[in-house]
Amino acid sequence: MTYQIDDLLNTSPCGFLSFADDGTIIMVNATLLQLLGHETDELREQKIESILPIGSRIFFQTHFFPLLKLHGKVEEIYFSLRSKQGIDIPMLINAVRREKGGNFVTDCILICIRQRILYEGEIIKAKKAAEAAILAQKQAEIALRQQYDKAILLQEITRHIRQSLDLSTIFEMASQEIRLFLDAERVGIFKFYPDSNFEYGEFVSESVGEGCNLVSRNQVNDHFCGELYRDFYQEGRMQVVEDISKIDLQHCYRALWKQFPVRANLVAPLLNGQDLWGLLCIHQCSAPRQWEEGEIDLVKQIANQLAIAIKQADIFHKLQKELVERQQAQARLRVINEQLALSNEELARATHLLEQVVNIDGLTQIANRRCFNDRLEHEWQRLYREQKPISLLLFDVDYFKRYNDCYGHQRGDDCLFKLAQTVQEVVYGSADLVARYGGEEFAIILPNTNLEGASSVAQRIHAAIQALNIPHKTSDVSDVVTISLGIANLIPILELSSADLIAIADRGLYRAKQQGRNQSRLCDYSANSIFDTDA
Amino acid sequence: MSNPYKRAQKSYNQFNARVRQMTQKILRKNNIKMFGQGTQTMMFAHGFGCDQNMWRFVTPAFEKNYKILLFDYVGSGKSDISAYSSKRYGDLNGYVQDVLDICEELALTDVIFVGHSVSSMIGILCSIKAPNYLDRLILIGPSPCYINDLPNYYGGFERKDIEALLDIMEKNYIGWASFMAPIVMQNQDHPELSDELEASFCSTDPVIANRFAEVTFYSDNRSDLPKASVPSLILQCADDVIAPTEVGHYLHRHLPKSTLRLMKATGHCPHMSHPQETIEMINKYLSAPHTT
Numbered sequence: 001m002t003y004q005i006d007d008l009l010n011t012s013p014c015g016f017l018s019f020a021d022d023g024t025i026i027m028v029n030a031t032l033l034q035l036l037g038h039e040t041d042e043l044r045e046q047k048i049e050s051i052l053p054i055g056s057r058i059f060f061q062t063h064f065f066p067l068l069k070l071h072g073k074v075e076e077i078y079f080s081l082r083s084k085q086g087i088d089i090p091m092l093i094n095a096v097r098r099e100k101g102g103n104f105v106t107d108c109i110l111i112c113i114r115q116r117i118l119y120e121g122e123i124i125k126a127k128k129a130a131e132a133a134i135l136a137q138k139q140a141e142i143a144l145r146q147q148y149d150k151a152i153l154l155q156e157i158t159r160h161i162r163q164s165l166d167l168s169t170i171f172e173m174a175s176q177e178i179r180l181f182l183d184a185e186r187v188g189i190f191k192f193y194p195d196s197n198f199e200y201g202e203f204v205s206e207s208v209g210e211g212c213n214l215v216s217r218n219q220v221n222d223h224f225c226g227e228l229y230r231d232f233y234q235e236g237r238m239q240v241v242e243d244i245s246k247i248d249l250q251h252c253y254r255a256l257w258k259q260f261p262v263r264a265n266l267v268a269p270l271l272n273g274q275d276l277w278g279l280l281c282i283h284q285c286s287a288p289r290q291w292e293e294g295e296i297d298l299v300k301q302i303a304n305q306l307a308i309a310i311k312q313a314d315i316f317h318k319l320q321k322e323l324v325e326r327q328q329a330q331a332r333l334r335v336i337n338e339q340l341a342l343s344n345e346e347l348a349r350a351t352h353l354l355e356q357v358v359n360i361d362g363l364t365q366i367a368n369r370r371c372f373n374d375r376l377e378h379e380w381q382r383l384y385r386e387q388k389p390i391s392l393l394l395f396d397v398d399y400f401k402r403y404n405d406c407y408g409h410q411r412g413d414d415c416l417f418k419l420a421q422t423v424q425e426v427v428y429g430s431a432d433l434v435a436r437y438g439g440e441e442f443a444i445i446l447p448n449t450n451l452e453g454a455s456s457v458a459q460r461i462h463a464a465i466q467a468l469n470i471p472h473k474t475s476d477v478s479d480v481v482t483i484s485l486g487i488a489n490l491i492p493i494l495e496l497s498s499a500d501l502i503a504i505a506d507r508g509l510y511r512a513k514q515q516g517r518n519q520s521r522l523c524d525y526s527a528n529s530i531f532d533t534d535a
Numbered sequence: 536m537s538n539p540y541k542r543a544q545k546s547y548n549q550f551n552a553r554v555r556q557m558t559q560k561i562l563r564k565n566n567i568k569m570f571g572q573g574t575q576t577m578m579f580a581h582g583f584g585c586d587q588n589m590w591r592f593v594t595p596a597f598e599k600n601y602k603i604l605l606f607d608y609v610g611s612g613k614s615d616i617s618a619y620s621s622k623r624y625g626d627l628n629g630y631v632q633d634v635l636d637i638c639e640e641l642a643l644t645d646v647i648f649v650g651h652s653v654s655s656m657i658g659i660l661c662s663i664k665a666p667n668y669l670d671r672l673i674l675i676g677p678s679p680c681y682i683n684d685l686p687n688y689y690g691g692f693e694r695k696d697i698e699a700l701l702d703i704m705e706k707n708y709i710g711w712a713s714f715m716a717p718i719v720m721q722n723q724d725h726p727e728l729s730d731e732l733e734a735s736f737c738s739t740d741p742v743i744a745n746r747f748a749e750v751t752f753y754s755d756n757r758s759d760l761p762k763a764s765v766p767s768l769i770l771q772c773a774d775d776v777i778a779p780t781e782v783g784h785y786l787h788r789h790l791p792k793s794t795l796r797l798m799k800a801t802g803h804c805p806h807m808s809h810p811q812e813t814i815e816m817i818n819k820y821l822s823a824p825h826t827t
Contacts (some may be wrong), residue, residue, distance in 0.1 A: 021808055022801045023774075049776055054692065055699025058752075061803035062584030063650070064706070069807045070588055077706050120706055462805045 015091070015110035020103060023048045032110060037084035053082045056452040068106060068191065070095045078113065083194070090117035150298050157302055161309040165316045170309045171205030175465045178207075178302060185209040186260075186283040189270070189306070198230050198276065212285045215260050233269035238303075240296055243288035264289035266296065268303035272310045279521050280306060356438050361436040363413055364420035372435035372443055376498045379431070379447045384492035391454035392517040393444040394505035395485035398517045400440040403481065404473040415470055415481060416440060422468055426460040428497055443505070449520070458485050482518035484509060489522070542759045561640045565606040565633060566613040571598035575670070576643050578604045582652025582676070582804075583751045584744075586612025589651070592810035596818075601647070607684050609633065610743035619743055627653070627754050630661045639667040645670040647821065651806065652777065653677050653751040659790070660756065663724065670768035673817055674793075677786055678778040680755040688757070691779045701745055708741030729821035760789040767793045768820040770813065774801040794820060 009016055015032030019025050028043045036043075036051060043050075049057050056079035068072045073096045080088040097109040160173050171189045179187040186208045192201040203215055227240075239248055242264050264284035270277045280303045360373035367375070376392070382389045397403065397419065404412040420442065424434045426473055438442040444461075446454055460481070470481040486508025488501050508523035515521060561567070568587065577597055579590040587605035594603050594799075607614040610628055623629035634657060638646060649772050650658040655677030662669045664679050681690045681697070767790060771783030780797070787795035800809035 049774075049775065053699060053704055054696040054776075058692075058696070058700045058709075059584075059703045061775075061777050062582070063704075063800065066585045066589055066804055066807060069592075069804070079703050117706065121702075126706055 015108075015112075017048075017108045017110060019048045019108075020105055025051075025266050026105060035083070035089060035112060036081060051081050051467075053080050053088045054328050056080050056082075056088075064095075068095060072097050077354065078117065081110070090114055092116075119328050146294060149181070149296070153177055153298070154301055154305065157305050160310070161305055165313055167309060168205065168311045170306070172207075174302065174306060175205050175207035178280075178299070179209065179415075182282060182298075185212045185283045185285040186215070186281075188215065188278055188283070189278060190281055190283045191278040192276065192344040201278065203281075205279070212283075213260060230276060233267075233279065234271070234274070236269060236271065238269070238296065238300060239265065239267040240291050242290050246288075261285055263287055264291070266291050266299055268299050270303055270310060271307050272314055277310050278309070322365040364417050366420045366424055367433055367435035369435065369438055372433065372437065372445070375433050375435075376445055376501070379445055380492050380501070383447060384494075387491055388448050389450045389489060389491050390501065391449040391451065391457075391487065391489040392501050392505045393446065393454065393458055393461070393485055393487055394437065394502070394509045395483040396509065397440040398477055398482045398484055398513075399472065399475045403472050406472075406474045418468060418470065419465060419481070419483075422464045422535075423461055426464045427457060432457075443502075449489075451487070454487050455520070455522070458487055462518075462520065477516065477518045484512040484517045485520040486510065486512055487520055487522045539683055558640055561636060564609060564615045564618045565637060566615075567637065567641075568605040569602060571601050571603040571624060573597075573599070573601035575601055575645055575646045575647065575694065576604050577601040577649060578634075578637075578643075580648065580650040580654035581607065581611065582654050584648075585651075588612070589804065589807055590649075593806045593814050596810075596814040603737060604637075604641075604643075604646075607715060608747070610740055610747060618741055619740070621746065624743075624746065624750065626750055627657055627756070628656050628815065630750075631664060634658075634661050635668065638665070643668060647671045647673065649673040649817070650675065650677070652678075652803065653754075656754065656756050658759050659763050659767070660759060662727070663759060663762045664762055664779070669765045672765055673770065673820070674767055674786075675770045675806060675813070676764075676772060676775055676778040677769060677821050678782045679757045679760055679786060679789075681752045681777075682755070684755075688785065689779070689781045691777070691782065692752065694753075697748070699747055700752070704745055704748060705741070714730075757789070758794075761791065763790055764792065768817070769793055769795045770798055770805060770816055771795060772800050772802060772805050775803050777803040796820070 010030035012029065012031060015035060016027070016029035017025065017032055018027040020418060025043050025046050025048055028038075030040070033040065033043065048060070052060055059079050064077060064079070067077075073094075075094050077093045077095070078090060079093070081092050082088055090113050091110040092113045093108050093110050095106050097104055097106045099105075117297055117327070156177060157170075160170055162362065164170055175187040175189060178184070181201075186206065188203045188206040190199050191204045206214055208214055232239075244263055244265070261284065262283045262285060264287070266282040268280045270280055275318070280299065282299060324474045337402050358478060359367060359374075361368040370383060379390060397415070400412065400415075403415065416436075420434065423442060423444070427434050427446075429446060431447045432449075435443050435445075449457070462485070465481065465483055468481065471479060472481045473479065475482065486505045488504035488508060490501065490504070492501075503524045508521045511523060512519050512521035566587070572593075577589065579594065581587055581589050586607045590605060594605070597603060609618045610616060623632070634648075637643070637716060638661075644667065646668050648658040648661065648671070650656075650672070652675070655672070655674035658669070658672045658674065659677075659679075662672060670755075678690060680688060681692050683690050683693060743776065769783055769787055769790070771780055772777070773780070783795060783797070787793050798805050798809065798812055799814065800812050802808050806813045
């Protein structure tokens, strides 16, 4: 029976091997011996390590044996055995550990898997290549994502800058966004006091993470920045410090940063044109930090955007100042203009008054001689061009000297006033003009009026004066004040002047007086020439 | 909130809650187990390829006199795999920091640190970085450098040997599963698969296991040895293919306050293969007065 089993074991299509806990080989079947090129009993009492390549030895010690010891068996384990000829043969092994007379023995079956392990090698290679490709793709995606996020952040900040001219709003938003994006512990915007030679300044905006102090309330005196860093920052360079404690620092700086505290920082200058305006500071308070290239680049870009905002705000501020000044100047100008307008009005009133004074007869309040002359000349020229008729009435008060002597000058003046106003009322053509010609003489210009029209006006005047019924007891022709009136009428011609028209009317007046006063007489230019000297 | 007492109480409560939270986090992260009746802590740190279960053959001998602390490195056993970061654990320092974090969080002092294989070096580095936490080091199968640096140093391996190991590990961990490669890669979404792997190996993630192997076998901490000041016991097995006897002697020569004991036990895991001898040697060392 034992023989049969041994035979079966030796001829079975798999290797068989038993070994003790200390690695001593107890038994090997013929199949395995043959595979490894050993003679019968050649491996007995040998250590199992002697048929293991070094890699397999390590695996045996670190994996195979501990597993056997812990679980009592292992299944489907792969390692290689080394043949007598030094060739490594990949094997698949199942093993069971059992007790045999107080000692432990491990029985293994081993199957050669040369072909299979080759395939597996290929598969693992392909898998690794695929993993590498996936990793590369993932990294590319992450890089792209970061790029995208950065672009979005920049865009956001830029948008805010365009939307707002209020620096404090922009700063607040920018510090907050940068801090969250970079996962930094403090982001602050530091402004140098103008004219402090970069020795004094303050944090004008700040965003801090949990457990980080606000520093914005402190004014910062930095007597060394002026000397040390002004040129450095003015050139647009950044300060990148991963670990404050590991760099050579001015003593004052160390104290300054310890007070905040700062462990790592990233500082970018904020320039207003060529001038150093302030600093964009990103701090890590609790631990050092290795700033990545992308982060530094981003901070630089944001600093540039903030610089634009500062510049814009500066220009805006200047413009506003100018605008206010201009508005003030305009207001002053408006006041002056108003005053001037008032003066102009007064002037117009005065001018008007003056014109009145110039053209109005003070006593009778009708046009005076000067006004009459101007108007007559004007109408004469006009009607000459139009070749239309013009009439002129000239009258004086009958026995007015006597009236004055009888009733006194005051009554005389009153009488003239009344006459003038009355005549004014009955002469109503829009272009007609009643004027005091002098003394008790009055003249009426009637443009575009023929002889008939003129006569009818004369009739109306006589009637109106009659109707006034002003007593005149020293008159020879009536009990009341009357007038004598001369009428002239012609169409202006080149050979005559307005003076000739007056002369003709005067001749008519003269005739009216000669014929007994209180009447009108026409002097016809053709019938009785004005040049008739004896007339 | 104007009452200063209440304010202080609230702040204390918050602080306390935070501490509890932190502690819970670390306990979960390293799958920490504590038991035993002693006051002095014995911290057992497993080696590469294994987890805290490997200590179960020796811990019963110490739990009466010591407080036993077991843990799994991140990526091994039942640790919190989400805490793994290829940057932090890119060299032994990440693992060193984990041990120190545990000591700090649990306020441990005078710890007897028992480290197997790579954990021996982790223990030595801990003792250099923060000597106050540790009382003694028990180093089982330690090696400061696995790769030969001939003729000055014999570590036992060439780089190609380690590459062969990585290849074997790779094929064992993910070999057959390669047909379902994408699923294996995202084993957080398929815990049933990683459970399967975990059952056969003491590592949760094949990629992490491979990285740990590289970190372990490519590390060279020979220059750190003279800086150590905490007394240590070197347990050197016979016929250890991973840490040859030459390495044990080298370590003993360069590690201050070290004691070298050559074991009858063979192989690389005496605490599993020869727990009794291991226990006796540790007890003997611990009962002896401190030597310099």
